[in-house]
Amino acid sequence: MDLENYLSHIAYTGDLKPDRATLDSLFAAQLRMVTFENIDQQMSVPVSFDLSDVFEKIVLRKRGGWCFELNTLFSWVLREIGFEVSYLAGYVGPDKPLPNQAPDHMLLKVECDELLLVDVGFGGAMSAPLPLKPAMVLQQPYDLTISARRGGFIQYLESAGGADAGYWFVQEGVEPHVFQSASTQLQSDPNSPFLRTLTAQRRYANRHVILRGLVIRTIDAVGIREEVLSTPKELVDSLKYDFGLDVPEIADIWPKIKTSHQELFAV
Template sequence: MNLDHYLNRIRFTGDPRPDRSTLTALMQAQLQTVPFENLDQQLGIPVPTDVESAYTKVVDNHRGGWCFELNALFRWALTEVGFEVQTLAGHVGDNGESRTAPADHMFLRVDCEEPLLVDTGFGGSMIEPISLFQATSHQPPYTLSVTDEDNGWFRFSEQLPGGEPTSFDYKLISVDDIHFDEISKSLQTDETSSFRRMLKAQRRYSDRHIILRGCIKRTIGPQGMNEQVLTSSKALLDCLQDDFNLDVPEIASIWSKINNRHAELFG
């Protein structure tokens, strides 16, 4: 793995140093060039958790990935630059109900001036680091917060104006990649998993956030939200190419499955 090749992939042209401004710039560069996506999961292609595979997929093959890939890759890059990084485990869900289930989200702790929560794999609401312990951050169009809950638990939440928050709970206990092996396999093979049931892609731009779920593309920006329904395999391929810079023509072979799943979920 080569740091310069990674920096070229995310179009980072600065001089990387282990400081707060570089951390923010690297995070924004990766989020704006590497989409969150689950196309392999939709195609039935196994997705491993090792960082070497993530590097090959993202850097060499110009693809995106999900949290186990994107945050593992970002952790490697930050470590190469000289940052102090730990991997943390999050439980995605509302009101603490997910805490008894296996942790299903990987994100990062980066100690840089203060302990920071860094996440390039939750879909793209976060565009810069925030405090790991307690904070509110307005990162338009989102409001992000970290709250101290109970018994050592913290909660990260993201919210759009007028919308319901999406969150994950966590403790300040570092884990290794093996920690996520079983849940990664489950999310890829369990037919009730949202990663199996629905195609997903998200990409953060400097002025907007584009989200694809099933056949619905939402663009959220300063003027509000625009929604478009994709009605053909060509429209899907064009969307993936134009909005997410993803060239995966084989996804057209499962258009009928994507369309049927969309109908089951949304009517």
């Protein structure tokens, strides 16, 4: 694994210092060039978050990934530069986690003059690291909120266009192996959202482009615009030109994706 290969892939030519300016620039560059996506899960290809596998997939094959892959890669990059990084365990959804509930989201804590929440693996609403303290922050077009909750939990929420998403987490660092059960379950459970619905998401400076099923949604300061893909070629082209993913073989599972889309949107 070579840091220079990663930096070339994300088109980053700035400083490599363990400071806030470098962190912000790397964060934005990874979001801009590396897509959140679940194509492998849709095509029944096993997904690993072993660092060597992640590097090969994202940097060498120019693919994207989900939180376990994206934050694994980014944590390695930051440590190579000299940042202090910890993995944090997240629990996706609006409700406080139950006792002994297994975490299903990987995020990062970075010490850089202050404690920062760093997450390049939740789809892309967060466009820059956030101070790890209660606050509401505008990162156009999203309102992001961090709130302290009982039991030592912290809740992260993102909102735009009337839709909310988020997760709960605690500040204590964990080892990567704690995410293995969730990775396995989310690749094997028929009710897993990563198996039920194709998704790809890419974050730009002031807009967020999301593919869910066959609907492409663009969210920006103007509002929300949607279009529906109607042919396998449109899907292949959208993944290539909207998300930087050259995966023509996705056309082979067009019937499956179309059926899932119809179930999701009841059309």
